[in-house]
C-alpha cells in the first residue's frame with residue numbers, strides 16, 4: 119500500500135539509517151529492549167491488490183530478523199522473562215527482544231515454528247477464542263477478498279454510492295473508503311455490515327477462520343512446545359476502547375475462560391485487539407489489571423524503557439510489517455530513535 123504517509127515514513131527511517139544517526143543515538147534511545155509483533159508468516163505471493171499484506175512477513179525475513187537481533191547483542195526471551203526483567207531490573211547487561219504473534223494463524227505453527235526452533239527463539243501467540251472456535255469475522259481479510267473479486271462495491275457507509283473496483287488503484291480506493299469507517303464503527307455493526315457484504319457477494323466469511331486460524335485441538339498440541347506461550351486476545355477481537363466498560367470486561371473474561379477450559383491453564387499475558395490509541399486507552403489499561411495478567415501489549419510503537427515497569431498493562435510493540443522487510447529497518451527500530459522522534463522525545467506513551 120504505497121500511501122504517501124508510508125513513503126514518507128520509510129524515507130525518514132532511511133535518513134536515520136544511512137546518516138548513521140540511529141547508531142550514534144542508540145545508547146541513549148534504545149532502552150531495555152523491544153517487543154516485536156507478527157501476524158501471518160508465510161510465502162503467499164503478494165498480489166498487486168493485497169492491502170493486508172502489511173500484516174505478513176516471510177519465514178526468511180523472520181529468520182534474518184532473529185539473526186540481526188542476535189548480532190546486535192540482544193537476548194531473545196519469553197514474555198515471562200520480560201516481565202521479570204522489567205519488574206526486578208535487567209541483570210543481564212544485554213538488551214532483550216521478545217517475539218509475539220497475534221490471532222493464532224496456522225502458519226505460525228507451520229512456517230514460523232521451524233525457524234524459531236532452529237534458533238531457540240520463544241514466541242507468544244495471542245488467541246481470539248471466537249476465531250479458534252472457527253466463528254466470528256476476520257473482517258479485514260473478507261473485505262480484501264470481496265473487493266479483489268468484484269468490479270463494483272456498494273459503499274455501506276454512503277448508501278447509494280457504488281465504488282468502481284476494476285483496476286488495482288480503484289480497488290485500493292474502495293478498500294480505504296470502507297476499511298476505516300468499518301474499523302471505527304460500533305463493533306457489532308461492523309460485523310453485521312461485513313456479513314451483509316459477504317452475503318451480497320456470495321462470499322463464505324466463515325471459511326476464513328477455518329482456513330487460517332488454529333483450532334483448540336491444534337493449540338493444545340502446539341502448547342506442548344516449550345518455546346510457545348499461548349496468551350489472551352479477547353473473545354471476538356473487538357476494539358476494547360469502543361466498548362462500554364461492562365462489555366469490555368466481558369470480552370476479556372469470556373475469551374480467557376474459554377482458553378482456560380480448552381487449554382487447561384489460565385492465560386497470563388494479554389494483547390489488546392488492534393492495540394492502537396483508538397482501540398486501547400487509559401481506561402482499558404486500568405481495566406485489564408484485575409485479570410491478573412503479567413503483561414498486556416498494545417501496538418503503540420516504541421521500545422521498552424525501565425519506566426515501563428509501572429505500566430505493565432500498556433507495553434508498546436513494534437510491528438514486523440510486510441512493508442518493512444529489510445534488515446536496515448530492524449536496526450533502526452532497535453535503536454528506538456524513530457519512536458522517540460514520533461513521541462516528542464517521550465519514553466512513555468501510556469495515556
Ligand SMILES: [Zn+2]
Nearest residue numbers: 220221391392
Ligand atoms: Zn489481533
